[in-house]
Amino acid sequence: MEDSMPKNNDSQTILRMEEIHKSFPGGVLANRGVNLEVSQGEIHCLLGENGAGKTVLMSVLYGLYKPEAGSIYYKNEKFDVHNPKDAIQNRIGMVHQHFMLVETLSVAENIILGQYKPWKVLNNLEPVIKMIRQMSKDYGLNVDPTSLVQDLSVGEQQRVEILKALYHGADLLILDEPTAVLTPQESEHLLDFLRQLADKGLTIVFITHKLEEVMQISDRVTILRDGKTIATVKTKETNPRELAKMMVGREVLMDLNKKEKQPGKMIFSVKNLSVKDERGLPAVRNFSFDVYEREVVGIAGVSGNGQSELALALAGLMDSEFDSIILNDILITKCDLTRLNQLGMAHIPEDRQKMGLILPFSVSENFIAETFNDRPFSKFGFLQFKTIKNYSQSLVKKFSIRVGDVDEEIAHLSGGNQQKVVVARELDRRPKFLLVNQPTRGIDIGATEFVRQQIIAERDGGAAILLISTDLEEIFALSDRILVMFEGQIMGEVSPNPDMIEQVGLLMAGKTIESAL
Amino acid sequence: MDLLPSILFLQSILAATWRMATPILYAAVGEVFSEKAGVINIGLEGVMLIGAFSAYSVAFESGSLWLGLLVGILAGILSGLIFAFFTITIKANQIVVGAAFNMIGLGITGFLYRSMYAVSPVPLGLKTFPSLEFPFLSSIPFFGEVLFKHNIMVYGTLLLVPVATFVLYKTAFGLSIRAVGEHPKAADTVGVNVLRMRYVSVMIGTALAAVGGAFLVLAYADQFVEGIVSGRGFIALAVVVFGRWKPWGAFWSSLLFGIFYALQLRIQTMPDVNIPYQFLQALPYLATLLVLVGFNKRRVQAPKTLGVPYK
């Protein structure tokens, strides 16, 4: 299969990675024989689904992971990389998906971090600051080097990350899903900028799972699937359909078989909800919407625009202010978690490891996370282990969760199976109102499909569903109506018609509905 | 009413304040380094004991206070190395290892002290560091007593605090320490060796804690007594929080505790004051508690990964 990779040994090749193997504790094989060859000055996309091994491969190149096998050739020499320092010294830069910036330090401090001998006195950062100012001017990346990173927007932080890599003198720049946190318009801007950099001779490896981006920006593209290289092709000689097939491994992308349904009565309604974030700044402002029976309302938006706070507030996990909330015909005066649960709400939280699950607990202990105090799982305060086990086994079967024994620690399960446990637990409560936040983030394609089908089935069964997702494809695939969120406000409502994607993009960037249409 | 006794009273309190604050301050500034890098060491008390005992025994045997201090520091560094091995390399819970260190410090110093000195035929006192006399300055009324008649280790704090501030905020080394406690992975990705930074910070912390312990035998009392540190290591932990994880903050807050110590000792010796001495003894601890409570309301953030091992 690896033969499909074109051998290219001319002097233009800047990087060649051969037969890279990397596995993780728990037996996850992230890379099992990956090959990659990148030419000088090109933009090379690394395309693959979540979990295909793209980030792991680049982390190996950047010295963050040690591969079990395989070799790397960089600038025509064998490249032994032990840590990021080796990578930086060899002029490799990486912009990580989760920014590697220290929030309490200034931009300039972040940029020079690790670049000097320990005893170097940094009494006067003025020259550095000047240099950064000059660089931001040259590249058109507007940032103030003296401000603290924690005061910057996500877009600005990304610029700092790129500046940092350029300051370190990168010849090869790796970007890991850089557009995930940007609006379509911001993304456009970034892609233009990267093209300029490539024209100046910089080599760029661009990790993504978005086909349009690949088509738009890359010279060549390498497709990874299940930790293996599928092919490397010239972008001009391929098309999105072919790429998708190679990426997913089958012809049809995803058929949810979603039928039009007539919404029923109103189940959930909120008027003028406002939430402050941890720092006391407004995160959600005057949010009002309704969700009806047999309906999925999608909340689209770039991450960090108040979605997390919205979900936590609605679930009763964060303080909020509002005029009224009605759930299942009952007027609620205080968002209290227990009360909401009693009234038929279920919540699939955004981060299963931080909130949805208790990792050192067993699978069955996790199944009863919300019902441990109720009969039949608990009688007179004593847990009924046999009942719990039987119940867990039935859920495992029903949701085809891959686990040997329900007494096994849930930490040993794959991300997709962990998420299935959360979904199974929440759906088994037969909720009237289901709050779902990022249901398929970081899980494999099979589990993604399964989870999405379950959500649709729940809708068809009559539930009212609020779906928060930063994945536009997911929003369009599942929603009956789409609300676009920007800086804590609803910018407008659109229908999930594929033609509307541009409008959604503009709304996500904070444009009003009038200017967007 | 005669004003003189109250002025003398104030003078004696203030003169003792700085001296009382000194051992706490050394330990606290050290702990600032450690915590800034993300490692909390509640074993300070044990490390101070180890520093105190090794400084005392070497100074006693060799007759050189400076040699004693040096060996005390080395013992502190060694303790730090072991603490770091368990908390950073093995990634054991920092609180657990700290608690073990307190037991070990108490046990090993008590054991060695009783083995070596409990039945000593010779007097055990050291000739401690003398108070310095500054021409003119020391003879200024009031201020001379309060500020200009201390020993060298007390004045050492005047060097310690600015140097610590400079290192933390004006060197690449300090920048790395601060980054490593806040976001170790970010530091890692730009080539900072996180584990090494944490090792070094922990060892700076224990070295300074040992200096604080050594102060107690070399410049305060003139000999070692079992459990001589008597909670100063724990108070240093509180001082770090109260001082907002900054050397100057630690300086001012340890002076505050110095006042309580001085007050407590002074009042105990006054025949006409009828407060049970135990209440006075409890004063610094009570003050720590109140200060911690009042202070935490303002929500100053500790280093983000404090107590969390890396990778």
Next chain:
Amino acid sequence: MDFVSIKKRLLKFSRSAWTPFAAIPIALGIGAILLLIAGYDPIQAYAAMWQGAFKDRTAITEVLIKATPLIFIGAGLAVAFRCSIWNIGAEGQFYAGAVAATAVGIYLGDLPRFLLVPLVLFAGASSGALWGMLAAFLKNRFGANEVVTTIMLNYIAIFITGWLVTGPMIETEGLFAQTAKISQNAWLWRFLPPTRLHTGFILALVLAIVLYIIIFKTSLGYTIRAVGINPDAARYAGINVKRKVLLAMAISGGAAGLGGAVEVAAISYRLYQLISPGYGFDGIAVSLLVNNNPLGVIFSGILFGALRSGAEVMQMNAKVPSVLVFLIQGLVVLSVVAFGVYSYVSKEKEE
């Protein structure tokens, strides 16, 4: 599949069970090196220690008597530690319990035995619980780190005790810094004369078993463990985290306070300044040693009781300072920690 899971479980059990056994020789070994350096004969010292702990029935019961407060404290701390509350304040909570028990035992001494004994124990437990809850309150309300506050509360409790036994509660003769004896009606039954073994030891065993059941078999224990592992997930599951913190500290402090009351009602019959020779701190190691399992605390409590009891004889017969046990205890904790992590790493490799 079933066979694999049984094997896994057996492996897991053997690992957690042998860890303390392996830790003790290591700690004793390092202690032996120190003994050699200091010019003692380690074999003679340890032999004296062993003799002191196990030579006859009286010695063994003395070990159990020493173990009693450690089991009370350790079992309580296991609950707090399972909830990730780092209660370093068992010493103070033990004092609080001893003070309240003494007060009841003296001032309500006329009450009949069947009333007074439970009342003394109740006073001790509730007073220890309150002292512990104070730290929990400060954590919940002001975010004050419990490690620091519980340590401060230790000192304060000890100083208050010091004041009481030299001031308001001093014995009528006023010769020593101690209170009068508590009423005979408050004494616990010593059921194996002529030894001092008392019903308090049985009570400690019962408490350890009860706390084990609570932690691992009830929904309350489930919530406490959930809070300890992941407070965010616990909140998501509808658990009131602050209330569990308060409860865990109440159980932990209550157990320590009960230990203090038993010490007064069964052994010392009165209160004095140093009623605890650091039981509260030993209790931390006792709990950690068995991975915060209240049932295991019975074992580790007896082990530490034997160490302490033996150390006193070692000091008398081999002239080795008994403070050595602090060192050995500390080393035991460190080696357990080291083992705990290494077995985890090797587990990862297996799979």
